[in-house]
Amino acid sequence: MPTRTLPLLRWSPKAVVFDCDGTLMDTERHWQEARNRAFKAFGLRPPHGFAQRAKGVHYADCGRLMAEETQKPELATGLTRALLEHFLALVADEPLTMPGAVEFVRLLSGRLPLAVASNCPAEVVEESLAWAGLRRHFQHVVVPSGTGGRTADADPATRQRPGDLRPKPWPDVYATAARLCGVRPEDALAVEDSLTGVESARRAGLRVVGVGPRPAEEEAGRAELWVSTLHAPELLAWAREWQAGPALP
Template identity: 70%
Template sequence: MTPPLRTLSDWSPEAVVFDCDGTLMDTERHWQDARNRAFREFGLLPPPGFADRAKGVHYVDCGRLMAEETNKPELAADLTTALLAHFMTLVAEDPLTMPGAGEMVRLLSGRLPLAVASNCPLEVVEESLGRAALRHHFRHVVVPTRPPDDRGTALGTDGERGPAVRPKPWPDVYTTAARLCGVRPETALAVEDSLTGIESAWHAGLRVLGVGPLPDQANTGHADAWVTALDDPELLRWARDWRRPLSPDVDRDQGHHGPH
């Protein structure tokens, strides 16, 4: 059963954290095209149903999955490199926002902290949002960092060493985004289009708004509510009527921040 949007109507989040691919930016189709191009580059055929299994998966894990499901484990690194290269080309040629994404972001911008939590490389997120003229609305962009070293730390996007941020479905990107926004996870709202991302946000403790076609017409995972698109009239009305002022002690810096 689809969770109704009214389950969020009587609640005001203290921050909103958006996924990027398939939620803000219409790039999921680029990932699909990039996967197909990478498969063809190595003379491989996509396994049946692979697109569904790959949705929302970090590109390194996706490259590994591509190799495993075609019985070519030795090609994992090459497929990963090809996948990212094809995707970067496609997204640079055709950066489009999802329906309602721009309006939703602009309605909430400046009224509460906004952040992005993505499995994509930082340069992809930054360029996509920049080309769509949305980047300046987000205080923070959180992406997975390098794999942890033997001390469990990694270099963050600001160049400082700190706890490694693991990709979705681990909760790290959402936990980090809430912390950087200065709020407790349970007071923040995640906006996600994939079950992988929904699982990540739910484990981090955020409430979750699912967006897009239902994954299998029945299973919405741990989403608290679901809309077919961000231009849903009821959702935009909720955003338009949201009037909670920012606390004066919330950081108002609009510059770039990565995980610390």
């Protein structure tokens, strides 16, 4: 294990904020298929390497990127709408969790405040987590404004107001999730699979564990620890040592 990870492994977070797509839910392949279907619907071919560039990007920004890279800027609105419609249909048919996600969330549930910070529309996050049996473990779900943005609080007064939160890589969703969990950003841990999300969490002041295929070393170094899955032995051993965070409601 690289020595640079040791300071992180001696630290206990007071809250944990998870990304959803590709971290908790195996939906990245649905986004990829939705992009392919949207391109096809408009008679377009996906540009080379587009899937990697689109990973972790807010779907509205992705629709604009699809239009720009195919030199069809006038199709941005239609591509964005088609992308979301195809994705919702795919994820409803086949909701899957990432390896180790259920076990890791259950290990932490009730011990620390847990939240989700996602670039996806709120209904996608809520329904995906519910289908997977995970929704009840999270006190808050935070998404960018303009995507059904809200938290999971029951009091409507605590919900996000229009224009409040920008998507990743802006820090807004992670900063808000930490605040709602009742901790300072520097006391919260982010769990992310995309470099876009890692950047968002770092800019918000959270410490970051990356999960999934390890990127190039320079990019992987933006997270303080990178594990292949959420049931990585070093991650589980570390998590079992964490002290309880703020009192849960």
